Amino acid sequence: MYSPAPSRYDSPDFYRRCGRSGIKLPLISLGLWHNFGAHDPYENARAIVLRAFDLGITHFDLANNYGPMEGSAETTFGRILREDLGQYRDELIITTKAGYLMWPGPYGEWGSRKYLLASLDQSLKRMGLDYVDIFYSHRPDPETPLEETMGALAHAVRSGKALYAGLSNYRPAETLRAAKLLREMGTPCLIHQPRYSMLDRWIEPELLGTLEKEGIGCVVFSPLAKGLLTDRYFKGVPADSRAGHDPRFLKPEDITDKLLGQTKKLNELAQARSQSLAQMSLAWVLRHKTVTSALIGASRPSQVDDCVGATKNLKFSAVELAEIEKILAG
Numbered sequence: 001m002y003s004p005a006p007s008r009y010d011s012p013d014f015y016r017r018c019g020r021s022g023i024k025l026p027l028i029s030l031g032l033w034h035n036f037g038a039h040d041p042y043e044n045a046r047a048i049v050l051r052a053f054d055l056g057i058t059h060f061d062l063a064n065n066y067g068p069m070e071g072s073a074e075t076t077f078g079r080i081l082r083e084d085l086g087q088y089r090d091e092l093i094i095t096t097k098a099g100y101l102m103w104p105g106p107y108g109e110w111g112s113r114k115y116l117l118a119s120l121d122q123s124l125k126r127m128g129l130d131y132v133d134i135f136y137s138h139r140p141d142p143e144t145p146l147e148e149t150m151g152a153l154a155h156a157v158r159s160g161k162a163l164y165a166g167l168s169n170y171r172p173a174e175t176l177r178a179a180k181l182l183r184e185m186g187t188p189c190l191i192h193q194p195r196y197s198m199l200d201r202w203i204e205p206e207l208l209g210t211l212e213k214e215g216i217g218c219v220v221f222s223p224l225a226k227g228l229l230t231d232r233y234f235k236g237v238p239a240d241s242r243a244g245h246d247p248r249f250l251k252p253e254d255i256t257d258k259l260l261g262q263t264k265k266l267n268e269l270a271q272a273r274s275q276s277l278a279q280m281s282l283a284w285v286l287r288h289k290t291v292t293s294a295l296i297g298a299s300r301p302s303q304v305d306d307c308v309g310a311t312k313n314l315k316f317s318a319v320e321l322a323e324i325e326k327i328l329a330g
């Protein structure tokens, strides 16, 4: 019988307000994109989630298509809820998304009302939930009117199947239009979920400012660049690493000598701050107050421990920031 750590809420500074909403999110959130699928060992998946909750991580991020097989991460999470975590439902922010290919035919992806609402029903069933906390449009659909996609999110909230609406991978202008529509429909946009790390800084010129002005929170995904901004690949490609065993989105050839040269220099800087490279990479994305939370993945519980440890030192000196810029430019 699982009993969560009584110390899990001992650090109030571990939570940041999500835009101008009533919700606070943990500085580190856990995503179930990898390592929670049908072929991954259940006991490890369970251990990662429970360790996260013990450390104060209240926010678990899913999507309809996480697996493989599509849907299986939600099934795994549903089992963890059923067997261990479900009694703490009111302490959890559970999210799901729809947007990418989920089932065959013209209604199995993108942004139609038909797809989004059917997908949400499927997700709730797989997780054994009555509602999710946040339902996201996973990506903008260039062919469906934005009114229809936002209408589906607003309907999901009005029907009680989601508490809040979110956007993922929307560009600044689309975000503004979508946020306006949602506001008019009485369902303000709670949060945006873009990719952001030292290796992908597209949100810096405009999106962050847009979110701040609109009062929308921001949870950034792949802050460790899928493992590249850690010491994982310093001695080759381990068989149990993402690039080693699941190269769908991270291939061994992505780990170039140039990149390794940069990440080893970043690692030296991290060590001088008494941090692991993963910890410094997370602190770096969290240096923006508009970034509510860094959304990590993990293949073992110890990585969650290490990542949460990042929050012990979120401050950077001007010299450190300049040194990081120099390394990234090199």
Ligand code: NDP
Pocket: 030, 031, 032, 033, 034, 061, 062, 138, 168, 169, 193, 220, 221, 222, 223, 224, 225, 226, 227, 228, 230, 231, 232, 240, 241, 242, 243, 278, 279, 295, 296, 297, 298, 299, 300, 302, 303, 304, 306, 307
């Ligand atoms: P990260 O950039 O955090 O990469 C996670 C990987 O980094 C882990 O699997 C592990 O690699 C490695 N790692 C994690 N912690 C450590 C550590 N302390 N030391 C060494 N290595 C470490 O994030 P992900 O790419 O996994 O994405 C996170 C989440 O973001 C997803 O689960 C999903 O919820 C969300 N997401 C959303 C998308 C969207 O379109 N909205 C798209 C992609 C992700 P290894 O497995 O090799 O051990």
